[in-house]
Amino acid sequence: MRVPVSWLREYVEFEQPIEEVAHLLTIAGLEVKAIERTGGDWDRVFVGRVERVEPHPNADRLVLATVDYGRGELTVVTGAPNIAEGQKVALALEGAVLDDPYSETPRRRRLKAGKIRGVRSEGMVCSERELGLGGDHEGILVLDPRTPVGAPLAEVLGDVVLEFDLTPNFAYASSIVGIAREVAAITGGRLRLPEVPPLPMADPGVQVRVAPDAALSRYMLQRLDNITVAPAPAYVQERLRACGLRTINNVVDITNYVMLEYGQPLHPFDASRVEGDVVVRPAHPGERLETLDHQVREMPPGTVMIADEEKAIGIGGIMGGLDSEVSESTTSVLLESATFDAPRIRRSSREMGLRTDASARFERGTDPDLAAVALARAVGLLVHEVGARPVGGPSDWYPAPGLPEPVRLDASEIERQLGVKIPAGEAAKILASLGFGTSVEGSTIFAAPPSFRRDVTRPADLVEEVGRIWGYDNIPAELPKGELPAQTADEAALLERTAREWLAGAGLQEVINYDLTSLKVLDAFRGVLSSVEGPALWRPEDELLKVLNPLSTEHEYLRPALLPELLQNLAHNLRHDERVWLFELDRVFVSRGPRTLPDEPKRLGIVLTGPRRPRSPLVREEGTGVLDLKGIVEGLLRELNVSEYDLCPLEAPGDGALNALGLSIGGRCAGFLFELGERPLAAADVSARVAAAEIEWDAVLAHASLVRRFRPFSRFPAVRQDIAVLVPDSTPAESVRRVIEGSGGRYLRHLDLVEIYSGDPLPGGTKSLLYRLGFQADDRTLTEDEASRARRGVERALREQLGARIRGADDQ
Amino acid sequence: MVLAEDLDELRRSALAALEAVGSERELEEWRVRYLARRGELARAMSRLGELPAEERRAAGQAANRAKDELQQAYEGAAESLRRRAAGADHQVDVTLPGVPPVTGGLHLTRQALYESVRIFAHMGFTVFETNEVETDELNFGLLNIPPDHPARDMWDTLYIDDELLLRTHTSPGQIRAMRAYCPEPLRVILPGKCHRYEAVSARAESMFYQIEGLAVGHGITLASLKGVFEAYAQQMFGPERRIRFRGSYFPFTEPSVEIDITCHCMGRGCALCKGTGWLEISGGGMVHPVVLENGGYDPSDVTGFAFGMGIERTIMPRHGIDDIRYFYGNDLRFLRQFA
Numbered sequence A: 001m002r003v004p005v006s007w008l009r010e011y012v013e014f015e016q017p018i019e020e021v022a023h024l025l026t027i028a029g030l031e032v033k034a035i036e037r038t039g040g041d042w043d044r045v046f047v048g049r050v051e052r053v054e055p056h057p058n059a060d061r062l063v064l065a066t067v068d069y070g071r072g073e074l075t076v077v078t079g080a081p082n083i084a085e086g087q088k089v090a091l092a093l094e095g096a097v098l099d100d101p102y103s104e105t106p107r108r109r110r111l112k113a114g115k116i117r118g119v120r121s122e123g124m125v126c127s128e129r130e131l132g133l134g135g136d137h138e139g140i141l142v143l144d145p146r147t148p149v150g151a152p153l154a155e156v157l158g159d160v161v162l163e164f165d166l167t168p169n170f171a172y173a174s175s176i177v178g179i180a181r182e183v184a185a186i187t188g189g190r191l192r193l194p195e196v197p198p199l200p201m202a203d204p205g206v207q208v209r210v211a212p213d214a215a216l217s218r219y220m221l222q223r224l225d226n227i228t229v230a231p232a233p234a235y236v237q238e239r240l241r242a243c244g245l246r247t248i249n250n251v252v253d254i255t256n257y258v259m260l261e262y263g264q265p266l267h268p269f270d271a272s273r274v275e276g277d278v279v280v281r282p283a284h285p286g287e288r289l290e291t292l293d294h295q296v297r298e299m300p301p302g303t304v305m306i307a308d309e310e311k312a313i314g315i316g317g318i319m320g321g322l323d324s325e326v327s328e329s330t331t332s333v334l335l336e337s338a339t340f341d342a343p344r345i346r347r348s349s350r351e352m353g354l355r356t357d358a359s360a361r362f363e364r365g366t367d368p369d370l371a372a373v374a375l376a377r378a379v380g381l382l383v384h385e386v387g388a389r390p391v392g393g394p395s396d397w398y399p400a401p402g403l404p405e406p407v408r409l410d411a412s413e414i415e416r417q418l419g420v421k422i423p424a425g426e427a428a429k430i431l432a433s434l435g436f437g438t439s440v441e442g443s444t445i446f447a448a449p450p451s452f453r454r455d456v457t458r459p460a461d462l463v464e465e466v467g468r469i470w471g472y473d474n475i476p477a478e479l480p481k482g483e484l485p486a487q488t489a490d491e492a493a494l495l496e497r498t499a500r501e502w503l504a505g506a507g508l509q510e511v512i513n514y515d516l517t518s519l520k521v522l523d524a525f526r527g528v529l530s531s532v533e534g535p536a537l538w539r540p541e542d543e544l545l546k547v548l549n550p551l552s553t554e555h556e557y558l559r560p561a562l563l564p565e566l567l568q569n570l571a572h573n574l575r576h577d578e579r580v581w582l583f584e585l586d587r588v589f590v591s592r593g594p595r596t597l598p599d600e601p602k603r604l605g606i607v608l609t610g611p612r613r614p615r616s617p618l619v620r621e622e623g624t625g626v627l628d629l630k631g632i633v634e635g636l637l638r639e640l641n642v643s644e645y646d647l648c649p650l651e652a653p654g655d656g657a658l659n660a661l662g663l664s665i666g667g668r669c670a671g672f673l674f675e676l677g678e679r680p681l682a683a684a685d686v687s688a689r690v691a692a693a694e695i696e697w698d699a700v701l702a703h704a705s706l707v708r709r710f711r712p713f714s715r716f717p718a719v720r721q722d723i724a725v726l727v728p729d730s731t732p733a734e735s736v737r738r739v740i741e742g743s744g745g746r747y748l749r750h751l752d753l754v755e756i757y758s759g760d761p762l763p764g765g766t767k768s769l770l771y772r773l774g775f776q777a778d779d780r781t782l783t784e785d786e787a788s789r790a791r792r793g794v795e796r797a798l799r800e801q802l803g804a805r806i807r808g809a810d811d812q
Numbered sequence B: 001m002v003l004a005e006d007l008d009e010l011r012r013s014a015l016a017a018l019e020a021v022g023s024e025r026e027l028e029e030w031r032v033r034y035l036a037r038r039g040e041l042a043r044a045m046s047r048l049g050e051l052p053a054e055e056r057r058a059a060g061q062a063a064n065r066a067k068d069e070l071q072q073a074y075e076g077a078a079e080s081l082r083r084r085a086a087g088a089d090h091q092v093d094v095t096l097p098g099v100p101p102v103t104g105g106l107h108l109t110r111q112a113l114y115e116s117v118r119i120f121a122h123m124g125f126t127v128f129e130t131n132e133v134e135t136d137e138l139n140f141g142l143l144n145i146p147p148d149h150p151a152r153d154m155w156d157t158l159y160i161d162d163e164l165l166l167r168t169h170t171s172p173g174q175i176r177a178m179r180a181y182c183p184e185p186l187r188v189i190l191p192g193k194c195h196r197y198e199a200v201s202a203r204a205e206s207m208f209y210q211i212e213g214l215a216v217g218h219g220i221t222l223a224s225l226k227g228v229f230e231a232y233a234q235q236m237f238g239p240e241r242r243i244r245f246r247g248s249y250f251p252f253t254e255p256s257v258e259i260d261i262t263c264h265c266m267g268r269g270c271a272l273c274k275g276t277g278w279l280e281i282s283g284g285g286m287v288h289p290v291v292l293e294n295g296g297y298d299p300s301d302v303t304g305f306a307f308g309m310g311i312e313r314t315i316m317p318r319h320g321i322d323d324i325r326y327f328y329g330n331d332l333r334f335l336r337q338f339a
C-alpha cells in the first residue's frame, strides 16, 4: 500500500523526520518497505497556464499553445487532444530531463528546442508518463487550477510516498486515515480526520431487499442525480496516481479516493440501468454475469449478487457488472457502501480467480460502522466536486448494529507475557491513543474497542497493542526463568547423527533431496529387486502420494524410495567429477489411503561410483564396486553395534540389479546392496558401474545401540597359521569361511582372507584363497603343535566338505 | 648322539648362511631351505623317531630349541631387511603432491541444523521431530488459522487431497509437542523440511528446512524469547551480534514479532541489508492462548514462546552464498566446499 506523506500530513501532525516515523511504524508492526520520493529530478519543469491554443499552419493534428510560466510566455507545438485554454499544465523548458514515453524500457532524454513541421517549439507540455507519474500518454497532465503559475513542478507535485507491506491483521489500518491513527498513537501527534457532512435524513431514494441467506452484515445504497461524468478534480487524480491507481472519471475516482482514504470500498451503479428495487441475494445455480473487465463469469455457489428485479448488476464486494458501469452518458448513480462477509468474499474470489482492490479489502474484514462514514464522505465529495444531488436518504440494511464487547486486562498479565512492567495507567493511555475507550481501576484496565477493532476480543490482544506501541526495542533480553523440563537423551537422534558422521568419515558426501520428484525419475527403478522381499525401490503410480497442485512435473510425487533421486545426483555429478560417493538418510513416503496420514519411514541410501580413492600418482587406481559398499555397510553396522544381521547373496535379482546382497536384520530383509543393472543406468544416462544400497533405517535403529560392551581379549600371543585353499571359481568364499570357522576348534580366534589368486599355475576354473588363521588361548601360550593340529583339522574339513585342495600340503 | 651333533651343525651353518643373506629373495630361499615344512630342520627332526626312547626326549628338546633359535634369527633378519629397505625409501621427493585422504562430509544444511540444535540444547531444548505430510487441521486450524482466513495467504500450500498437505512450516509440531508433554513444561526444537507452493528463484525455494523453537511453562515471556534468541544468534554468528524485535503478525502467536539480527556489515549498510544494517532472521512471539489450549495447556496458568526460522536463508550470508538453489541441487562442487 502506498501512502503519500502530503496526504497523511493532512490528517496527523508530526514533527519527526519521515525516516524516523517510518522506522517507528516498522517496529510497531506496520512495515515500511520503501520510502519513495517523486519529483526530485524535475529540473526546469514549471507550472504554466495555457493562454492561447491556435491551429498549426502545416498540420491538422497539431496545435500551437502559448503558455505563461511566470517568467514570460513560450510557444510550444503539441498534439495533445486534451489541451485547452485556461488549463494549468507542466511546462518543460529546453534542457529538462524527461522520461521517454515511447521506450519500452525506462529511458530518459534531454529536451531540445526544435522545429516541428516548420514551427519552432520552445518547450513541451508534459504527459504523466514523461514526468514518470504513471502510464498515461494519451494527453497532457492537467494540474489543479489553484496551482500557482511559475512554481517549480517539484514544489507542487513532488512528494514522499511510504510503501507499506501490511500483514492481514492491519486491515483496519490499510488506509490513509488508518495509518494517520497509528502515526498519532506512536508519535503522540494530533489526529484530525476530515469533516464528513451527515447523510441526508430522508426516506430512501432507492429500495433494497436483502435475502436472509446473503452473506453480509450491512448494505447501504444512496441515489444521486444530476451527475455529469467528466475527469475528476486534479487533486483527486494526483492522489490516486500517487497511490498507484488509474484515473477513470470523476464518479469512479471519487469512490476510489474514499476507499484509499478510509479503507471502505464503494461501488457506483448507473441508476438508469437498474430496474426497480435492488436485491442482494446468493447467486442462482449457474448464474452468469459480464463484469467490468468484459469477462462473462459463472458464479460459484454462495456468491453474493447485487441484482435488480430482473438481472444481476454486480458481484457483491468483488466487481460490478459491465452493463451498469458508470459511463459518459450516466446522469444518475446508485452508490453502494456495504460490509460483506470476509470468508465468503475470499472463497468466491478464489473460486472465480478474480481478485480486486475491493475483494482484497473485504476478505480481510471491514468495519460496518465505517460503511456509513465512507458513504457520507463520498456523497459529500460528489455533491461538492461533481454537483450531484442526493435523492432521498440512503437505504440502510444493518440488522445487528453494535460495538465490540469491552475487554478486561490486568497489568500483571502484561508482565506475564512481555516480561516487563508497564503500569496500568500507561497501558490505558496507549490503548486510548489507538481509539479504545478506557478506564482503570487499580491494576485493571477496561478497554472498549472502537468499531474498527472487532479483532480485539481477549486480554492477549490488548497486550499486543500495548507492547507494540510501548516499543519492542524496550524489552530486555533475559534467559527463561521457571522450571527446566526433564531432559531426555534422544537415542534415535544420536544414532542418526552417529551414522551420518561415520559415513562422512568413510568418504561419503551427504546429500539432501527434494521429497517431491517426478514419475520419470522414479520409473528408473521400476521392477528393480521387486520380486525379492525387502524395501520397495519402486511403487506403481496409484500407490504414490501425489500433490494436487504441483509447481512442475519435476516435483509432483512424494518419493517412495531414496535411490531414484540419488541416481540423479550421481548422474549430475559425473559430468564434472569421476568419484561420486553419496548418501542420504531421510524420509520416504508410503500412502495409507486418502485423507490418512502416510507412513514416513526413514531410509539410508548410498550410491558409489568411480575410483576408490581420489586420484594420485602414488595410489593404485581401483574402481568402486559392491564390495566397497558391503564394507561400508558392515562398518556402519559395527559402529552402531548392530550384531544381529546377515548379508546373503540374492538369487535371481532380475535385470535391474546384479551382484545383489540382501541385508537381514533381526531375521527380516531390511535392505539391498547391489550393482545397478542396465535398465536403471540407461534411464539415468549413466555408463559407469554404480553400487547402490537402500536400507530401512528403523530396522537398523531397532537393533542399534550407542553403548558398546567390552569383550575381554587374551593376553597371550596368537599362533599364526596360513592355509591356501584351492576351490572351483563357483565356490563362494563365504562357504569356505564357514567351514574354517566350523572346524577350527575353540582356539581359532582370528580369521582373515589375505589373498585371492587364480591363473597360472592353477588349473583353469579354480581359485586359491589364502586364509590367515590365528590360534589363541586365554590362559596360556599355545604351542605351535597345538596350532598345527587345529590347522590340519581345518584342512581335513575343507577337503571333505568342499572337495577343496590345500596348496602346499596337497600339491606334492 | 649323532643326531644332536647334526642338529648343532645344522644350526651353526644355518646361522652362518643367514649372515650372508642380503635381500628378501635370498631370505626366502634361506627359509625354504632350513625352516620350511620340508626343510633341513624338519628332515632332521623327522629322524627323532629313530632314536632310542631314552634319548628321544632330550634330542627333541634340543631340536625345538634349535628351531626356535632359527625362527627368531629369521624374524630378526627379516626385520632388519625391512628397516634397511625403509631406510632407502626415506628419500622421498617431498615436492610430490600429498596423497589425498578419502573424505566425505555432511550437507551444509545438516551442519547448520546440528550446530543450532547443539546451541539450543545448552539452553535446555530437546529435538522433537514430527511428520512432513500434515493435516489441514494441524498445519492451520489448530494454529488459529481457520479455513478462509486471510492469513492463509501467508502460506502458499501444496495439497495432497482435501485434508492432507505438505507442511508449510514446522509449527504443527508445536501442537504435537504440547500434546506429548502436557501438563509438564516443555522446551523443544522442531527441525525439519517444509514446503511451499512458490516459484523457485535465487531467494526462494519450494522446499527448505525450518527450525522451530517452543517453550511452555511458568516465567516464559517475550523478554526470555529475546534472551534465548540473542544467545543463539551470538553463538551461531558471533558475539558482537545484536537482535531486535519488530511487530509482526502470525495467527498462532500474540504478540508476534519479526526477529532481526545486525547485518554482517555491522551497521555500515550494504546491499544485503539494503542499507538498513539489519537482516530478518526469524519470526516468533508468545504462543496464542487458543494454540496453548489446543495443545492441552491452561493459558491462564502457563505462557509459551515460539519462533521459527528458515535455516538456508539464515546461513547464506555467513557463507556468502547468493543463490538458495545451490542447497538442494546437490552438486558436489557446492557441497564439497563445506565438507
Ligand SMILES: [Zn+2]
Pocket: B263, B264, B265, B266, B267, B268, B269, B270, B271, B272, B273, B274, B275, B276, B277, B278
Ligand atoms: Zn549490511
